[in-house]
Amino acid sequence: MPAAVEFRSVRSTEEAVASLSEHGSDACVIAGGTDVMMQYARHELSPAVFVHIEGIKELTNAQRDGSLRLGALVTHRHLADDPVIRTGHPALAEAAATVGGWQTQGVGTLGGNLCNASPAADTAPPLLVADATVELCGPRGIRRVPLEEFFLGRRHVDRRPEELLTGVEAAPLGPRQAEVYLKVGRRGGMVVAVAGLAARLSFDEQGVIAAARLAVCSVGPTPLRVRPAEEALLGLCPSGRMTDDGYTALEEAIAALSGAVSPIDDVRSSAAYRRAVLPRLLRRSVEVCRAAVRAGISQDDLS
Amino acid sequence: MTSVLGRRVTRSDAEAKVRGSADYGVDVVLPGMVYGALWRSPVPAARVVAIDSEAAWRVPGVLALITGADVDNHPTGLALCDQPLFGWPVVRYEGEPVAAVAAETPESLEKALDLLHVEFVERPAITDVTSALSPDAVLVHPDWASYASPSGAEWPREGNVVCELLSDPGGVGEVFSSAAHVVRDVYRADRQYQAYLEPHAAVAEYNSGRFTLHVAHQFPFNVRDRVAHALGVGASAVRVVGHHIGGGFGAKLDVALEPYAALLARATGRPVRMENSRSEDLMTAQCRESAVVTISSALSASGDMLGCEFDVVFDSGAYAIDAPYLASIPMFAVGSVYRVDRTRVRCRAVYTNTAPTGAFRGVSGTYLVFAVERHLDHVARELGLDRRELRLRHLRRNGEKMLNGQTLADADILRECFDRAEEVAPFSSLGKGPYRGVGMAACVWLTNPLAGSAVLKLNEDGTIGLVTGATDNGSGAVTMGLRQIAAEEFGIGASDVLVTMPDTDVAGYDAGSQGSRTTRVVGMAVIAAAAQVRERVLSIASDHFEAAAADLEVVDGGVQVRGVPSRRLTLAEVAKLAASNGGPITGAGSYSTPLPNYSPTCATGFLFPAFPTPTYHLHVAEVEVEPLVGTVRVLRYIVVQEVGRVVNPTGVVGQIQGGVAQGLGYALWEWLESEGGRYRQRTFESYGLPLSVDVPRVEVVTLEHGDSDSPHGAKGVGEPPIVPVAAAVANAVSDAIGAEVDAIPIRPEAILEALGPLGASEHRE
CATH class of the missing domain: 3.30.465.10 (Uridine Diphospho-n-acetylenolpyruvylglucosamine Reductase; domain 3)
Structure with missing residues (x-):
C-alpha cells in the first residue's frame, strides 16, 4: 500500500513550476490522469505529491x-x-x-x-x-x-x-504536401498501437517526392523519426497504384526503415509481425499522400 | 387475454440493472464485514518448503491467516477429487492459492499479503500438452492413481492423462487403406477467458455451526456441495444465497473463492468478503481449454466421406475440473451433422502446470466444429468440389444415428437451415471481391437435461410467486422466460409473476445456469407446479359455484364457468376463499429430461453419453481481409437456429447476437497466450475483447419445430450460438486469402504469412 500522497491543484504555470521546484523528483505532474492513475494503481509510481495542472486555463x-x-x-x-x-x-x-x-x-x-x-x-x-x-x-x-x-x-x-x-x-501542411498516420491494431478501436507510422511528403509538379518526413511508434523504445528512410524517399516518383515495382523503388527506404527500428515481442504482437507490416505501412503511406496531393491539385484546378 | 408467449416481455430486473440498483455479488455488504484475499503462487510448479507468517500476523488488523498446514487439505473436485484447497506442499499452477488472509481493512490485508513469506523450491513445469504426453514426462500428479471420483464413476486415465475417451467401431483402417483420397489436417486452438464484467467474489458468514455464502453464481447448489465437501461438513451446513450475476459464461459453475471465504469467516467469526482483482480472475478463471485436433478423412473418388479419424488432445490444466465429461464432446462434433460411415474417435485431456480449464459457453464444441468444418473446406478444395454441395450431400436425415447410437428424429431440420440461409443470401453470392471470402459451419447441440424445480404460490392479491433455485446469469431465462411460462398458465401478465432469487435453504435443487437448460427444464417444472395450483383453484371454485371442476376454466387471471363469464372469481378472490378451504394455495414441480437412448458400448470413458433435446444450427460469415496488415473485418453474419419455440424474441435474438460476438472474439481477437505456464495477457488492455465496431449486425433466422416434451415447444437457445462461429469465420478467411487457416485465434501474422512475401499476392481479385 503506497504512503499517503499529497494532491495539489494549481491554477497557473508559475504555481505549477513553483510546486515542482519545491518537490523536485518527489512530484508527479497529473492532468487527465489516464496514464498516471493506472501506473499509480499498479505501484509503478509512488510520488509524494501529485501536482494537478488541469485547472491551468x-x-x-x-x-x-x-x-x-x-x-x-x-x-x-x-x-x-x-x-x-x-x-x-x-x-x-x-x-x-x-x-x-x-x-x-x-x-x-x-x-x-x-x-x-x-x-x-x-x-x-x-x-x-x-x-x-x-x-x-x-x-x-x-x-x-x-x-x-x-x-x-x-x-x-x-x-x-x-x-x-x-x-x-x-508546422502545418504546406502546398503540395500531404500527411497520414497509419496505426496497426488488432480490433477496430481502443487499441494500443501494435505499430504506427506517420508520413508527411511534399511532391513537386512532376509528382516527385521533394521532401519527406517519416516517424514510427511501437517499434522501438521510443517514437522515432527515421531520417535515413526520409532521404531514401527523395527523388522518387510514385505512380498511382504501386505494384511490385513500387516496392523495388521503395527498397532503399524500406531497408533504411527496417535498419532503424528495434521491435520486440510483447502482449500485443510479435517483433516479426511488426517488422513485416512496416514496409507495407510505408508503401501505403506513400500511396495515400500521393493520392491526397493529386486530389488537392485537381480540386484547385476546378476552383 | 392474449398469450404472453412469443412477446417482448421486459425482464423483471431491467429497471434495477439500468438504474444501477441491482444487487450483484460484489455489492454485498454485511455489518461487521472484514476483507479476505489469497496469497497466490507466483510460479507454475514448486514445492513449498516453509511459510513464515510472523511479520504478516504483526500487521495491525490482521484477523486470520490460513495455510494448507492449518486445514484438512484433502483433494476434492467436480469430476475427480484431485484438487486440494491450498497448493501445499505442492504448487501446480501460477495463481494457485497458498494461503488465505483476513483483515479489518483492505489496506491491512494488502500489507499482510506483502509480508507473508513463502519459501518454495521451483520444479520443472509441464506447460503444454505435447510435453505432458511424452513418455518421460514429469507427472503433474504423481499420486493420480489414488484419486477417486465423487460420484464413484471410473474411466481410463493414467499419469498425465486425466481421461481418455475411445470409440472404435472397427474397420476404419480398412476404409482408409482402400480410399481413393485421404485428407489429413491438424488444427490448434488457444484458450479463451470468459471475460464477464463481475469478477469472482464471495461473502461468507459463519453462525451457529452453519455457513451462509452470498454469491453471484450460476450454480448455487454446486457451491453448497463443493464447499461442504472441501470443508468436510454436511451439505446442510452450507446455505448459498444468490445475487444478480454480472456474467458467468460457464466460469461460475465451479467454486472459486467461496471455500476460502467460508474458512476465513469461521476463523474470524466475522462476515468475510473476497473479490478477485481482474488480473487474478483472468489468471485463475477456468477458461476454455487449448487443444490440438487431428482429423483425417477417407474419401471415395467422388468425394463421399467413407471414414474418419478424429483425435483430440486438450489441456485440462493442473486439475481435472469437468474434463472427464468434456472428453465425450468429440463424439457429437463429428458424425452428427454430416454422415460418415466409419469413424474412430479418441480424446485425451491432460494435466499441465497451468491454470485449470473448465466450462465456457459451447465448451470444446467451438474448436471441434472449427476443426471439422475447416477440414470439410479443405476436402472440398482437394477434390475440386463445391463446399456447400459437399455438405448437403452428407447431411444427416430424420432417423439417422449419431456416433453414440442416438437417433436424430428431426435431423431434416439441418437441410432447412441450409435452405433458409440461402434465402437470406445465396452462399455463392457472398465473399466476392478482392480479399473477401465466405464460410459456413453447422452443428448439432444439446439442451442440458439436468434436474430443476419450481414452487408456485398464489398470492392473496392474485399474483403468482415463483420460488426457484434456477439462476439467471443474464440470459433472461428466469426473469423473462420462466415468468412468461408461469403467466401463461393463469392468463395473467408476466409482471404479475414475482420471482425469487436463488437460495439453497429456500428452493429445491437446481442444476444451474448451464447448457441452455433453464427455460426448457425449469419451464417444465413451472408447468407441473402450475397444474397443482390450478387444480386447487378449480376445486375451490367448484365448491363456490357448486359446479363440476370439469365445467370450469382458468382464464384471464380468474376462474369461470365455461361459457358463462359472469360466473367468475378472480385469482385474488380464490386465494381469499382458500384461507378457509384447505389453506394457502401452492404447487410444486420438478423435472429432468430423460436421456435419449444411446449405445453404452460405443465408447470407453464416455461420461457424457447423449445430446438430449438436440438443436440444429447453421452459420454463414462473410469477411474482408486487410492485406496491408492481415486483420479481418466481418461484413455479414447469418445465423439459422432451431429454437423449438421463441418464448421471448428479445431474449432469443440477444442470446444469438451475444454468442456470435463472443465467438468472433474467440476467432479473431482474444489472445490468451501461455509462455512457460504463465499467461502473457493479464488485463483487458492486452486481452482484446471485440468492440461494438467489430461486430456486424447479426442476421437471425429462427426455426420453430416445437418439442412436444418441452414447455410450449421451447428448446435450449443460449449456449449454441457461439459454437460454429470460429469455424464459419475461419472458412471465410481461408476463402479470402486462398490459403488454409489452421489455428484459433486467427492471427494477422498467420494471414500475412499466408499471403506470401511482401506484395507477392496483393491485389488479388
Whole structure:
C-alpha cells in the first residue's frame, strides 16, 4: 500500500513550476490522469505529491498563427475534432481519434501523451513529421526542445523535475504536401498501437517526392523519426497504384526503415509481425499522400 | 387475454440493472464485514518448503491467516477429487492459492499479503500438452492413481492423462487403406477467458455451526456441495444465497473463492468478503481449454466421406475440473451433422502446470466444429468440389444415428437451415471481391437435461410467486422466460409473476445456469407446479359455484364457468376463499429430461453419453481481409437456429447476437497466450475483447419445430450460438486469402504469412 500522497491543484504555470521546484523528483505532474492513475494503481509510481495542472486555463488552447501552437492540456478529443487541426494536421487529428475510448480521449491530454513517453504514443509520430518542438517552462524560464530529442528512452523524456511541459509547436501542411498516420491494431478501436507510422511528403509538379518526413511508434523504445528512410524517399516518383515495382523503388527506404527500428515481442504482437507490416505501412503511406496531393491539385484546378 | 408467449416481455430486473440498483455479488455488504484475499503462487510448479507468517500476523488488523498446514487439505473436485484447497506442499499452477488472509481493512490485508513469506523450491513445469504426453514426462500428479471420483464413476486415465475417451467401431483402417483420397489436417486452438464484467467474489458468514455464502453464481447448489465437501461438513451446513450475476459464461459453475471465504469467516467469526482483482480472475478463471485436433478423412473418388479419424488432445490444466465429461464432446462434433460411415474417435485431456480449464459457453464444441468444418473446406478444395454441395450431400436425415447410437428424429431440420440461409443470401453470392471470402459451419447441440424445480404460490392479491433455485446469469431465462411460462398458465401478465432469487435453504435443487437448460427444464417444472395450483383453484371454485371442476376454466387471471363469464372469481378472490378451504394455495414441480437412448458400448470413458433435446444450427460469415496488415473485418453474419419455440424474441435474438460476438472474439481477437505456464495477457488492455465496431449486425433466422416434451415447444437457445462461429469465420478467411487457416485465434501474422512475401499476392481479385 503506497504512503499517503499529497494532491495539489494549481491554477497557473508559475504555481505549477513553483510546486515542482519545491518537490523536485518527489512530484508527479497529473492532468487527465489516464496514464498516471493506472501506473499509480499498479505501484509503478509512488510520488509524494501529485501536482494537478488541469485547472491551468492558458494551457488548454490550440492556436494557429503560421505554425500551430498547442497547449499541453489540449485533449485528444479536441485534437480530433478541431477543424483547424483536422485540415492543417490531419495525421495528428487522426492519431488522437484512435487513442483509447471516448472517455480517455475526453480527459487525456497531449502533454500527458508526450511526457508519458510510451513507445506507442500515438500523437508522437504525427508531431515528429511536423517538426514539432516542445516548450518547457522552468524556474529559469522557457526551454525549447525539438520533439525528436525530447524522447530519451521508454518512459523517459528530457524534462527536468522542476520543469512543466506547457506546449507544442508544429508546422502545418504546406502546398503540395500531404500527411497520414497509419496505426496497426488488432480490433477496430481502443487499441494500443501494435505499430504506427506517420508520413508527411511534399511532391513537386512532376509528382516527385521533394521532401519527406517519416516517424514510427511501437517499434522501438521510443517514437522515432527515421531520417535515413526520409532521404531514401527523395527523388522518387510514385505512380498511382504501386505494384511490385513500387516496392523495388521503395527498397532503399524500406531497408533504411527496417535498419532503424528495434521491435520486440510483447502482449500485443510479435517483433516479426511488426517488422513485416512496416514496409507495407510505408508503401501505403506513400500511396495515400500521393493520392491526397493529386486530389488537392485537381480540386484547385476546378476552383 | 392474449398469450404472453412469443412477446417482448421486459425482464423483471431491467429497471434495477439500468438504474444501477441491482444487487450483484460484489455489492454485498454485511455489518461487521472484514476483507479476505489469497496469497497466490507466483510460479507454475514448486514445492513449498516453509511459510513464515510472523511479520504478516504483526500487521495491525490482521484477523486470520490460513495455510494448507492449518486445514484438512484433502483433494476434492467436480469430476475427480484431485484438487486440494491450498497448493501445499505442492504448487501446480501460477495463481494457485497458498494461503488465505483476513483483515479489518483492505489496506491491512494488502500489507499482510506483502509480508507473508513463502519459501518454495521451483520444479520443472509441464506447460503444454505435447510435453505432458511424452513418455518421460514429469507427472503433474504423481499420486493420480489414488484419486477417486465423487460420484464413484471410473474411466481410463493414467499419469498425465486425466481421461481418455475411445470409440472404435472397427474397420476404419480398412476404409482408409482402400480410399481413393485421404485428407489429413491438424488444427490448434488457444484458450479463451470468459471475460464477464463481475469478477469472482464471495461473502461468507459463519453462525451457529452453519455457513451462509452470498454469491453471484450460476450454480448455487454446486457451491453448497463443493464447499461442504472441501470443508468436510454436511451439505446442510452450507446455505448459498444468490445475487444478480454480472456474467458467468460457464466460469461460475465451479467454486472459486467461496471455500476460502467460508474458512476465513469461521476463523474470524466475522462476515468475510473476497473479490478477485481482474488480473487474478483472468489468471485463475477456468477458461476454455487449448487443444490440438487431428482429423483425417477417407474419401471415395467422388468425394463421399467413407471414414474418419478424429483425435483430440486438450489441456485440462493442473486439475481435472469437468474434463472427464468434456472428453465425450468429440463424439457429437463429428458424425452428427454430416454422415460418415466409419469413424474412430479418441480424446485425451491432460494435466499441465497451468491454470485449470473448465466450462465456457459451447465448451470444446467451438474448436471441434472449427476443426471439422475447416477440414470439410479443405476436402472440398482437394477434390475440386463445391463446399456447400459437399455438405448437403452428407447431411444427416430424420432417423439417422449419431456416433453414440442416438437417433436424430428431426435431423431434416439441418437441410432447412441450409435452405433458409440461402434465402437470406445465396452462399455463392457472398465473399466476392478482392480479399473477401465466405464460410459456413453447422452443428448439432444439446439442451442440458439436468434436474430443476419450481414452487408456485398464489398470492392473496392474485399474483403468482415463483420460488426457484434456477439462476439467471443474464440470459433472461428466469426473469423473462420462466415468468412468461408461469403467466401463461393463469392468463395473467408476466409482471404479475414475482420471482425469487436463488437460495439453497429456500428452493429445491437446481442444476444451474448451464447448457441452455433453464427455460426448457425449469419451464417444465413451472408447468407441473402450475397444474397443482390450478387444480386447487378449480376445486375451490367448484365448491363456490357448486359446479363440476370439469365445467370450469382458468382464464384471464380468474376462474369461470365455461361459457358463462359472469360466473367468475378472480385469482385474488380464490386465494381469499382458500384461507378457509384447505389453506394457502401452492404447487410444486420438478423435472429432468430423460436421456435419449444411446449405445453404452460405443465408447470407453464416455461420461457424457447423449445430446438430449438436440438443436440444429447453421452459420454463414462473410469477411474482408486487410492485406496491408492481415486483420479481418466481418461484413455479414447469418445465423439459422432451431429454437423449438421463441418464448421471448428479445431474449432469443440477444442470446444469438451475444454468442456470435463472443465467438468472433474467440476467432479473431482474444489472445490468451501461455509462455512457460504463465499467461502473457493479464488485463483487458492486452486481452482484446471485440468492440461494438467489430461486430456486424447479426442476421437471425429462427426455426420453430416445437418439442412436444418441452414447455410450449421451447428448446435450449443460449449456449449454441457461439459454437460454429470460429469455424464459419475461419472458412471465410481461408476463402479470402486462398490459403488454409489452421489455428484459433486467427492471427494477422498467420494471414500475412499466408499471403506470401511482401506484395507477392496483393491485389488479388
